[in-house]
Amino acid sequence: MEKDTSILIWKYLDGECTPGEKARVQQLLLEDPSFAEEMSLAQNLQETLQQLEPEEPSMRFTARITEQLPALYRPIHTQADLLPxxxxxxxxxxxxxxxxxxxxxxxxxxxxxxxxxxxxxxxxxxxxxxxxxxxxxxxxxxxxxxxxxxxxxxxxxxxxxx
Structure with missing residues (x-):
């Protein structure tokens, strides 16, 4: 049940709820204090995450990764005889x-x-x-x-x- 409520909270915060789910969230906010507390924690977490800027890797890291890519995609040479x-x-x-x-x-x-x-x-x-x-x-x-x-x-x- 707790998994369903956390999914419902995140759907509500992301704006992906159906009208029936929105009504259920509003009802749970009024009736259940633990749900209201969980909702406030999720809202704080979402606001904090939105304020953070995504980190971009350094150019040295990017260059090192792109140098290793051709080795991952080198052709594999196999030779199999169909007949002895x-x-x-x-x-x-x-x-x-x-x-x-x-x-x-x-x-x-x-x-x-x-x-x-x-x-x-x-x-x-x-x-x-x-x-x-x-x-x-x-x-x-x-x-x-x-x-x-x-x-x-x-x-x-x-x-x-x-």
Missing amino acids: KFLVRLFGGVVGTVAILSLGLFFASNQSLQGKFNILGKYTLDLGVFSNPLVFTAFLMSLGILSYFLMDFTLKKWFLKK
Whole structure:
């Protein structure tokens, strides 16, 4: 109950009371001497606080605090691998092997499976195994993935060195 009365007193002093609360405060002031005493103490405290000027910190204190702020907001460098390095290396090795085997098939093939494409009349191109679109697409994909791994490896070394 005492907490409610102190809240009511401060609301009354701050001018935040509803008309019903104002009537209750007026009634308690007339009937309850302890409430009237508590109200007078709160009024004295409020007047004293209003007479005080708020203190401002010294410039040295402000400068010292603002110097420490950048340290609080420095970036946190974390590095977390999404996949274990073993799996990444294994996948890169498999892709590299497929690319090398594809290149070997491309250059070692002397067969002609539908293989002569007529380009610009007299020029002919013998693609051998790569005349099959599926094989040729697999070769291009493996070559692209291998170049991605090599580029990623090189750029990581280059950027982490700086």
